[in-house]
Amino acid sequence: MFGSTVLEVAVGLTFCYATVALIVSTVQEALASALKMRARGLLEGIKSMLNDPDFTALARTLYAHALVNPHGNPAQPGQEHIGAKPSYIKPEHFAIALIDAVQSIPGDYGQLGRDIDALPDPQIKRALQSIYQRAGGDMARFQASVESWFDSAMERVSGVYKRRSMMISVLLSLLLAALFNIDSIHLFRTLWAHPSLAAQIGAAPATLNPQALQMLWALPIGWEQFPPALDRQFALSVAGWALTASTALFGAPFWFDLMKRTVQIRGTGPKP
Numbered sequence: 519m520f521g522s523t524v525l526e527v528a529v530g531l532t533f534c535y536a537t538v539a540l541i542v543s544t545v546q547e548a549l550a551s552a553l554k555m556r557a558r559g560l561l562e563g564i565k566s567m568l569n570d571p572d573f574t575a576l577a578r579t580l581y582a583h584a585l586v587n588p589h590g591n592p593a594q595p596g597q598e599h600i601g602a603k604p605s606y607i608k609p610e611h612f613a614i615a616l617i618d619a620v621q622s623i624p625g626d627y628g629q630l631g632r633d634i635d636a637l638p639d640p641q642i643k644r645a646l647q648s649i650y651q652r653a654g655g656d657m658a659r660f661q662a663s664v665e666s667w668f669d670s671a672m673e674r675v676s677g678v679y680k681r682r683s684m685m686i687s688v689l690l691s692l693l694l695a696a697l698f699n700i701d702s703i704h705l706f707r708t709l710w711a712h713p714s715l716a717a718q719i720g721a722a723p724a725t726l727n728p729q730a731l732q733m734l735w736a737l738p739i740g741w742e743q744f745p746p747a748l749d750r751q752f753a754l755s756v757a758g759w760a761l762t763a764s765t766a767l768f769g770a771p772f773w774f775d776l777m778k779r780t781v782q783i784r785g786t787g788p789k790p
Contacts, residue, residue, distance in 0.1 A: 527709040528780045530716030530737055531702070535765040536773030537734045538700060542691045542766045546683065556605035556679070563675030564607075567668070569641045576619055576642060583615035609665035609672075616664055620646065627657050684767060691766035692759060699741045701758030702765075708738035719781075 550556060561573075561581075570577035581587050587604055618624060622633050634650055637643040649667065653660035694700065709716055719733055746752050765773070 523710060523713045525780065525783060526713035526716045527706065529719050529777065530709045530713075531705065532773050532777040532780055533716070533719050534700065534705060534734065534737055534739070535762070535768075536770055536777055537731075538691060538694060538762060539766045539768065539770035539773055541694060542687055543770055545690055546686055549686070550683075554603070554605070555682075557603040559675055559679045559682075560605060560607065560672075561603055563671060563678075567671040569639050575639065576616075576637075579619040580612075580615050583618060585611040586615045607668075609668045610661070612668045613661045613664040617661065630657075630660075631655075687766050688763055692763035695759035695762040698739060699755070699759075700739045700762045701755045702761040703754055703758035705738055705758070712738075 561577075564580070565571055565573055565577045568575070568577045568580070573581075581603065586607055617630065620633050620637065621627075621630060622636070623629055631650055634643060634646045637646070645667070649663045650660055653663055715736065715738060719736075746755070
């Protein structure tokens with residue numbers, strides 16, 4: 519029993535979940551690229567960090583700096599076209615750009631303390647004054663402290679982006695499961711009764727290609743009757759969709775690695 523039905527069911531389920539997770543991650547990356555989600559998230563994080571929610575003060579000046587936004591238009595530093603915004607900023611570039619944005623006279627580091635005192639925003643002024651005092655007038659230490667401040671702020675931005683990505687991933691996988699009726703409960707029952715349906719699945723490709731989709735459609739998924747009747751069986755299918763959607767949170771690499779191990783175990787003995 520362990521050498522036949524259990525392993526075939528495990529191979530079929532892990533392959534299905536790996537393919538669903540791969541499709542979801544591919545669609546999600548396409549959406550993130552099309553909607554400039556990383557650039558928008560970075561911009562919102564810096565606006566929050568510099569207390570400039572309207573993008574009219576220090577954050578706007580910083581984004582006009584060539585080290586931060588080399589593709590921007592210096593003549594129009596307030597342009598709202600998100601396509602010109604970067605999706606990543608190096609901490610050292612941020613520190614240099616912030617120092618340049620604060621300075622009244624570029625390159626006059628002796629004036630930096632007075633320039634910080636002259637900032638109109640009390641919150642940012644207090645933060646930079648504290649960093650400047652701790653640096654003791656050492657520009658290298660001041661710049662390193664600003665970089666550390668930026669890294670801490672970006673950790674929070676990264677956490678927010680990951681939570682949003684996880685929510686989008688669940689919604690996409692739930693939509694995919696409903697559209698193609700990828701019901702984990704029905705899939706398990708069918709594979710348990712007919713393990714030969716998963717016998718042809720071997721080393722699955724880790725990329726989305728026709729071979730992977732062909733093997734996916736060989737599994738008991740898809741609609742036999744549409745629209746479905748709103749009965750007890752439909753409620754069970756909804757639960758199966760939710761279970762399928764939850765597996766996408768583990769990511770395609772997890773499922774492909776698990777499937778590889780399962781196929782190797784199956785290959786150690788004779789196939790049924």
